[in-house]
Amino acid sequence: MNLLDGKIVSQAVKVRLKTYTEERLLQGKKAPHLAAILIGNNGASETYVASKVKSCAEVGFVSTLIRLEESISEQELLFKLNELNEDFDVDGILVQLPLPKHISEQKVIETIHPSKDVDGFHPESVGRMVQGLPAFYPATPYGILLMLEHYNIETKGKHAVVIGRSNIVGRPISIMLNKNEYPGNCTVTVCHSHTHNLKEICLQADIIIAALGRPEFLKGDMVKEGAVIVDVGITRVPDGSKKSGFAIKGDVDFNDVAPKSSYITPVPGGVGPMTIAALMMNTFKACAAKD
Secondary structure (H helix, E strand, O other): OEEOOHHHHHHHHHHHHHHHHHHHHHOOOOOOEEEEEEEOOOHHHHHHHHHHHHHHHHHOOEEEEEEEOOOOOHHHHHHHHHHHHHOOOOOEEEEOOOOOOOOOHHHHHHHOOHHHOOOOOOHHHHHHHHOOOOOOOOHHHHHHHHHHHHOOOOOOOOEEEEEOOOOOOHHHHHHHHHOOOOOOOOEEEEEOOOOOOHHHHHOOOOEEEEOOOOOOOEOHHHOOOOEEEEEOOOEEEEOOOOOOOEEEEOOEOHHHHHHHEEEEOOOOOOHHHHHHHHHHHHHHHHHHOOO
16 A cells, blocks of 8 residues: 655645746746635634645745625625736636625636636636646646656556545546546546445545545445555544544545555645645646636
């Protein structure tokens, strides 16, 4: 069993991006600029945005953090997004989710200009991805691809089983693993809450992407020897033995599955760091596209 260590891979991506950015500056070009919007005072959102701002500084990007009150109207938020769309210096726009209930997430996603859609959620980005055209990939699935690539995981002709069909992870990663390039060329099966014989399907898988949001769902008896396991889940589970009162669990029962796997991601420290690395990569690409 080998760990797919997201901390190591994300650091390698950041080192690469820092070099690219330094080369841009030597050529007299601008540094990539990511604008992040944070609405309200959600603790988890604060943490996520802070790590993104920190990552920008590490690789030499410019970052702008825009804090808005939770009471902001949808119209005011959309107006702010259009201002950022028209600001040439801003290359990528990120609106930290979740949003207050009175704001339409879909309207926000569709208002961000596709050329600055570094989260990869705009319908145009998704459509281009499906058609195999250059596009910004959603950050978490893109991070998974970067990780598979870093560890030289063979994907061609392999059977990949994706558990989960969300627009954020399950659906896009199924498309990306199916594309005609590396990492890709997999035969992909997408499973979900209505899938029959899930255990039997998983036992056929060379690669399993677990992204259903149910802690320790995937057990050792659902995995064949030598499978590659990517755990996207991250759930707080009450745990009296921890000072915090909770433990962080993935969708994979790590201790049960790890002995049978050839490669497996830990939780935390697996896919999480890769999501931010992929966001940085998208921001760089958005900037370079303007050259």
